Each structure stands twice: as structure tokens, then as C-alpha cells.
Amino acid sequence: xxxLTRIYTRTGDDGTTGLxxxxxxxxxSPRIEAIGEVDELNSLLGxxxxxxxxxxxxxxxxxxxxxxxxxxxxELAMPGEALLQEQQVDRLESWIDExxxxxxxxxxxILPGGNLPAAHCHQARAVCRRAERGLLRLSRAETVNSxxxxxxxxxxxxxxxxARTLARxxxxxxxxxxxxxx
Numbered sequence: 001x002x003x004l005t006r007i008y009t010r011t012g013d014d015g016t017t018g019l020x021x022x023x024x025x026x027x028x029s030p031r032i033e034a035i036g037e038v039d040e041l042n043s044l045l046g047x048x049x050x051x052x053x054x055x056x057x058x059x060x061x062x063x064x065x066x067x068x069x070x071x072x073x074x075e076l077a078m079p080g081e082a083l084l085q086e087q088q089v090d091r092l093e094s095w096i097d098e099x100x101x102x103x104x105x106x107x108x109x110i111l112p113g114g115n116l117p118a119a120h121c122h123q124a125r126a127v128c129r130r131a132e133r134g135l136l137r138l139s140r141a142e143t144v145n146s147x148x149x150x151x152x153x154x155x156x157x158x159x160x161x162x163a164r165t166l167a168r169x170x171x172x173x174x175x176x177x178x179x180x181x182x
Contacts, residue, residue: 037131044124109177114167125159
């Protein structure tokens with residue numbers, strides 16, 4: 001059974017949008033801002049995945065993350081629901097540990113870039129941080145699942161480690177920050 005039979009409804013023309021329970025809220029409310037930031041992050045992860053081969057372990061991880069971000073969007077659209085759980089935060093931590101073992105210790109800050117997949121992964125990391133700040137803002141006004149906040153925090157760490165991994169692929173390198181150079 002299709003979920004959407006029509007793409008446009010005209011109900012949002014007045015600057016409001018509907019939550020899953022039918023309640024209408026302003027399109028610039030903290031809740032809708034948070035939903036939009038999570039959606040933007042998910043879209044960027046789709047860009048990173050499009051640059052990877054389908055059998056790439058990072059593609060598998062990012063695919064699972066995209067599904068969890070959809071869960072988070074659903075959670076935000078249904079106030080009071082908690083779809084993300086601590087075990088999903090634990091999974092991100094295990095992936096961070098797994099990928100980080102193959103990387104050299106950081107000696108300097110890393111500039112976003114290195115190659116196209118790494119650059120997009122860095123961009124996704126920055127958007128993830130913004131989504132986390134948006135969710136934190138929402139949590140000051142309404143109840144938010146604490147596991148969701150932890151998930152976004154850990155996800156930004158994972159995206160940093162993935163970006164480092166991607167930058168070093170195929171003989172590539174990370175770009176280290178050089179203080180005060182022109």
C-alpha cells in the first residue's frame with residue numbers, strides 16, 4: 001500500500017506542517033528545524049555512498065546509519081516516541097574503534113578534503129554537528145530521547161574517522177593544518 005498518493009497537499013502554504021499525530025506546527029519551529037537537519041545529513045550520506053563501491057564496508061555502515069537517521073526523523077515527527085536506543089550508539093562506537101585502529105594517531109588538526117569522498121564525509125560531519133545542536137536546542141523546550149543526542153554526537157565522531165579513512169585510500173593522504181602559513 002503506498003504511503004503517499006499525492007506529493008503536494010497545499011496544507012503547508014500557511015507556513016505550518018503536520019507532525020505524524022496530526023498536530024500542526026510552524027515550519028521554523030525547533031522540532032521541524034531538527035527534522036530538516038537530520039534529513040540534510042541523511043542526504044549527504046547518500047552522496048558519500050554514491051561515491052563508494054557497493055561492496056565497500058563503509059557503504060554498508062552508512063546504509064545502516066541512513067536507516068537509523070530515518071528512525072530519528074520519525075521519532076522527531078512523533079513526539080514522545082523513542083526509536084533510537086543505546087545499543088545503536090554502542091554500534092557506532094564499535095565502528096569507530098574498528099576503523100581507527102588502521103589510522104595513525106593524530107599529530108595535527110585535519111583540514112576537510114583529501115579526495116571527493118573524504119571531503120563529502122567531512123561536510124556530513126559538520127552537518128551532523130549542526131543537527132546535534134538543533135536537537136539539543138529542541139531538548140531545552142521539549143523532551144528528547146537522550147539516546148538520539150548521543151547517537152548524533154557519536155555519529156559525528158564516526159564520520160570524522162571515516163573521512164580520515166577515505167582520504168588515505170588509494171595512496172591518498174590527509175591534509176594537515178599548518179598554523180600561520182600562506
